[in-house]
Amino acid sequence: MTIPILICDDSSFARKQMARALPDNWDVSITYAQNGEEAIAAIKQGKADVLFLDLNMPVLDGYGTLEIIQSQDLPTLTIVVSGDIQPEAHHRVSAMGALDFIQKPTDKTKVCEVLTRYGIIRPEDLLQGQLLQESAAQLSSSKMNNKLRVTNDTGVNFDAYQEVSNVAMGRAGDLLARVLNVKVRLPIPKVNVLASSELHMILKATDDTHGISGVCQGFIGSGISGEALILFYDSCANELAKLMDYQGEVSDAVEREMLMDLSNILVGSFLKGFSDQLDLSFSHSHPEFLGLHRSISDLIHSDTRDWQEILSIEINYVIEEYDIECDLLILITQESLQVLNNKLIYLLDECI
Amino acid sequence: MTVNTIGDFHWMLNMFNAIDVGMVVIDSDYNIESWNGFMVHHSNIDGNDAKGKNLFSLFPSIDKNWFMRKVETVKTIENQTFITWEQKPYLFPFKHSRPITSTVEYMYQNITIIPLPSLTGKIDKISLIIYDVTDAAVNRIELQKLQAQLVS
Numbered sequence: 001m002t003i004p005i006l007i008c009d010d011s012s013f014a015r016k017q018m019a020r021a022l023p024d025n026w027d028v029s030i031t032y033a034q035n036g037e038e039a040i041a042a043i044k045q046g047k048a049d050v051l052f053l054d055l056n057m058p059v060l061d062g063y064g065t066l067e068i069i070q071s072q073d074l075p076t077l078t079i080v081v082s083g084d085i086q087p088e089a090h091h092r093v094s095a096m097g098a099l100d101f102i103q104k105p106t107d108k109t110k111v112c113e114v115l116t117r118y119g120i121i122r123p124e125d126l127l128q129g130q131l132l133q134e135s136a137a138q139l140s141s142s143k144m145n146n147k148l149r150v151t152n153d154t155g156v157n158f159d160a161y162q163e164v165s166n167v168a169m170g171r172a173g174d175l176l177a178r179v180l181n182v183k184v185r186l187p188i189p190k191v192n193v194l195a196s197s198e199l200h201m202i203l204k205a206t207d208d209t210h211g212i213s214g215v216c217q218g219f220i221g222s223g224i225s226g227e228a229l230i231l232f233y234d235s236c237a238n239e240l241a242k243l244m245d246y247q248g249e250v251s252d253a254v255e256r257e258m259l260m261d262l263s264n265i266l267v268g269s270f271l272k273g274f275s276d277q278l279d280l281s282f283s284h285s286h287p288e289f290l291g292l293h294r295s296i297s298d299l300i301h302s303d304t305r306d307w308q309e310i311l312s313i314e315i316n317y318v319i320e321e322y323d324i325e326c327d328l329l330i331l332i333t334q335e336s337l338q339v340l341n342n343k344l345i346y347l348l349d350e351c352i
Numbered sequence: 353m354t355v356n357t358i359g360d361f362h363w364m365l366n367m368f369n370a371i372d373v374g375m376v377v378i379d380s381d382y383n384i385e386s387w388n389g390f391m392v393h394h395s396n397i398d399g400n401d402a403k404g405k406n407l408f409s410l411f412p413s414i415d416k417n418w419f420m421r422k423v424e425t426v427k428t429i430e431n432q433t434f435i436t437w438e439q440k441p442y443l444f445p446f447k448h449s450r451p452i453t454s455t456v457e458y459m460y461q462n463i464t465i466i467p468l469p470s471l472t473g474k475i476d477k478i479s480l481i482i483y484d485v486t487d488a489a490v491n492r493i494e495l496q497k498l499q500a501q502l503v504s
Contacts, residue, residue: 199452218450221393227452283372283393285449285484310452333451 003028003120006048008039008065009081010057010188013163014104016348018052018081021106026121036060040068048076050120053098055082055089056166056188066096079114081106083170084186086177104167105277158191160344165189165313165330168273172328173317175269176262180243183320190314199310199331211235213255214290215263219271221282223339226311226332228267229290232259236324243322256289263287266317266328274330278343309334374444374461374482377468380427382407382420385477394446394459413445426465427475435463437489448486460489 005028009015015032022028031047033039037060042048051069055062062080069076080093083104090101100114115121166189173184214231240258241250267287275282313330332340355361368375369389377385384402392399397410408416426433435443437460444461448454462485468477 216450216453218448220447220449220451221396223396225447225451227450229453281389281393283390283449286372288450288453288487290453331452 004047006031006051008033009054011163013160021111036065043074051076051078070097083167085174161191168270171273172269185318187316215287217287218285219282222280224336229329230263231327239322376480432466460486
């Protein structure tokens with residue numbers, strides 16, 4: 001009997017990844033939804049005996065969707081699939097009726113294990129499919145050849161970048177939450193291509209408002225180079241000092257110390273999460289302070305360099321219950337994009 | 353520091369590859385024996401691909417005569433020698449490690465050339481240590497410009 005499955009994620013890259021992580025021989029009809037509202041509509045139409053649900057989404061997020069499913073007692077088995085790996089998120093969705101929690105990036109073994117554990121598929125279903133799987137592999141290898149021709153496309157697939165960032169962001173957020181013993185609210189990473197002048201304006205704003213300090217750190221490896229920037233609102237310094245257990249007055253020295261701690265956690269773990277997924281390795285340069293007695297226009301002279309377009313990934317971390325937020329900005333040079341795009345296509349192919 | 357076990361070798365290798373300083377070993381014919389993660393990442397040439405390649409053919413921009421004179425001296429005096437960015441801004445044409453907020457395009461480098469004696473005591477290998485001194489160099493250059501303005 002064909003089972004109706006619903007995959008709900010705002011990223012089409014993530015939806016594809018999820019669809020490919022389903023057991024090969026499983027007789028299903030897949031419906032896709034881009035946010036919670038679409039998901040609820042699909043469930044009501046009976047298209048979702050099983051729902052794979054992302055948490056961070058626009059319009060209606062995963063928590064909101066779970067709430068509606070629970071309050072209206074909608075007929076679906078929900079498995080949450082998310083890059084937010086904080087234990088808190090896991091507990092919260094369990095309490096809201098989710099069957100289980102799968103960490104992104106999704107892989108076949110884990111999905112299969114969860115589906116078997118809850119009796120959604122039986123082990124004998126999987127064995128039958130062996131032969132089918134082999135012929136499918138032959139098919140997909142011919143498909144892959146077609147895809148390779150597209151790899152020369154220099155166009156940026158924002159969606160794929162967003163999804164890989166999403167997973168890396170989740171890991172970084174989880175570490176921050178553990179170190180500070182707080183809950184960190186994860187946003188949807190914003191991926192953009194910036195002209196040099198736009199970036200300069202962003203950094204300039206940091207300079208003019210005085211209230212922002214930052215750390216920047218370079219990374220390079222495997223033909224990819226760029227910079228990670230942490231922007232921190234000085235008004236949060238007192239709150240952060242409390243969290244980090246600093247006694248006494250929050251001097252510039254203390255602020256620098258905190259900023260560096262924050263940057264080490266967020267930049268380090270984001271880049272590790274990012275490079276692990278794409279099978280890259282990076283050297284990190286020593287971090288450098290921006291702001292804090294040092295004007296950014298001193299550091300960046302837009303006129304001295306022939307700037308290109310830059311890919312930016314912007315993540316706004318908010319610590320819940322405290323008035324603390326900071327931005328992580330990952331900037332990647334134009335010449336790196338070709339290599340990165342190929343890596344991302346490879347990542348999708350791997351899931352077949 | 354001593355290496356007693358494979359375990360010791362393992363962590364030493366991790367350190368060799370993770371340190372934010374370039375390390376290269378060349379033989380007496382200027383062929384590359386080994387280079388660390390810093391060199392791999394900044395040159396985008398894998399350690400295995402670099403092995404056995406001639407330093408001057410990989411980096412044609414290196415002034416061969418000048419550099420050989422330095423290295424031959426190291427072999428003769430059996431002692432290390434230094435090259436600072438003020439003599440030559442860089443030996444290896446690497447991009448600045450912060451490609452976006454930097455004011456200069458290339459990485460300024462201080463180089464130390466170290467003789468590596470074999471078990472017999474003969475110097476048959478040379479090690480190059482590459483330090484990224486871009487920030488210090490740029491600051492110094494800016495300062496000198498300012499001083500010049502003040503004097504004039």
